[in-house]
Amino acid sequence: MRVLKRLAAMLVSAAMISATVPAGTAYAEEMRYMENLDRGLVAMNTDEGIYLTWRLLGTEAYNTTFDVYRDGTKINSSPISDSTNYLDTGGSMNSVYKVVSSDETLADVTHTAQAFASGTNYLEIPVAPLDDYVGVYDGDEYKYEYKIFNASVGDLDGDGEYEIILERYANWQHAGATGYNHMFLEAYKLDGTVLWRIDMGQNMRAMTEFVFLVYDFDKDGSAEIACKTAPGTIDGTGAYVTEAIRSTTQSTDNTADYHDENGYVLSGPEYFTLFDGENGQAIDTIDYPILRSSGPSNQLLKPSVENSLNKYWGDSYGHRAE
Secondary structure, eight states: OOOHHHHHHHHHOOOOOEEEOOTTSSSOOEEEOOOOOOOOOEEEEETTEEEEEOOOOTTSOTTOOEEEEETTEEOOSSOBOSOSEEEETTOOTTOEEEEEETTOOGGGOOOOEEOOTTSSSSOOOOOOOOOOEEEEETTEEEEEOOEEEEEEEEOSSSSSSOEEEEEEEEEEEETTEEEEEEEEEEEEOTTSOEEEEEEOOTTSOOSTTOOEEEEOTTOSSSOEEEEEEOTTOBOTTSOBGGGSSOGGGTTOOTTOOOBOTTSOBOSSOOEEEEEETTTOOEEEEEEOSBOOOSBTTBOOBOTTSOOSOOOOOSOSSSSTTO
């Protein structure tokens, strides 16, 4: 069970989680917690040969050297000590590569890379099919395609490889209002496998002000996702986020629609939810600690949060106020 205070702290501050040097060392220096990523070897076809690039891991020294193997045979004449890339002028599209550091043996390394078969030097990741969003206004139906918007990356399943998390929304703007819309968060592996889809629900507006965080907050080796949610938000397992640990949100009416006559969502509950990165399940949901602001009469932080940001947010229609 995640401590609720930690969720609130994550919202107020985006500072990196840190760990300290164990007791008994000569000095106490804070160190940043790092993801346990793999070498990230990539091979690209060029006019001059196969260009290889890889990571120097955060746990490795700067004087780490590397050897490159093509089809099981080492091809560099001396250890590579001044870069994390290599141009193999004798390679082909069919060559299979490994990169071995001075701290490894060839048998230690399982990750291989081959030039992109298409020759385009980028990954094509298909998105899952999704029916058009249907909105109704004055009795007429309007269909809008779900488009890809912001994206982030994180190792969601702890395999050392990044996954991609993206917003996908249909935004119907009518008479200046952007409330009639729908938005999802989706997680994809680099081969296009869909890990989960979070339905943000009828009360989360699809707009540029929506942001989400991807980070291994609990340092268990796989990343979590944190963002604002609302009544009607459904996690990656099909459950409402209000059904997570926090009991005070479980009485929420998840069928309620808080859009006003102009299509804005300026009232109703707001939450902050932490999601499991591997399956999209809501781990914890708390009340959003900052009140909405629709003008000078509604500008305060909730009483449970220290009011150091007592300001008018700048508009009355949920734009800068978000």
